[in-house]
Amino acid sequence: xxxxxxxxxxxxxxxxxxxxxxxxxxxxxxxxxxxxxxxxxxxxxxxxxxxxxxxxxxxxxxxxxxxxxxxxxxxxxxxxxxxxxxxxxxxxxxxxxxxxxxxxxxxxx
Numbered sequence: 001x002x003x004x005x006x007x008x009x010x011x012x013x014x015x016x017x018x019x020x021x022x023x024x025x026x027x028x029x030x031x032x033x034x035x036x037x038x039x040x041x042x043x044x045x046x047x048x049x050x051x052x053x054x055x056x057x058x059x060x061x062x063x064x065x066x067x068x069x070x071x072x073x074x075x076x077x078x079x080x081x082x083x084x085x086x087x088x089x090x091x092x093x094x095x096x097x098x099x100x101x102x103x104x105x106x107x108x109x
Contacts, residue, residue, distance in 0.1 A: 016050050017058050019050070020050060021058040023048060024058060024059075025092075025096050028078055029092055034078060035078050035079065035081050036078060039059065040075070041076070065092060066088065067079055
């Protein structure tokens with residue numbers, strides 16, 4: 001493993017959590033990850049090339065936001081969408097757009 005990759009695992013952990021959160025949030029809001037679909041920490045960590053701890057922390061934030069549900073000993077799943085939740089989902093979508101612009105603008109995207 002080269003030094004740059006090792007650095008992603010050992011330094012800047014809050015930045016990694018924000019990165020994972022920022023990449024999962026729009027997928028959940030846009031329903032690219034279907035309601036009820038399981039979210040596998042190991043697969044996400046491999047896909048995003050980060051350790052499992054930042055993924056776990058990002059999933060905890062998403063659970064606080066009501067976008068994923070964690071069932072002990074079963075796993076983490078995208079939250080089912082109910083009609084009553086559509087107003088809150090719209091607010092989260094707007095926040096995700098603002099977050100995406102801030103992240104994309106900072107990265108020069």
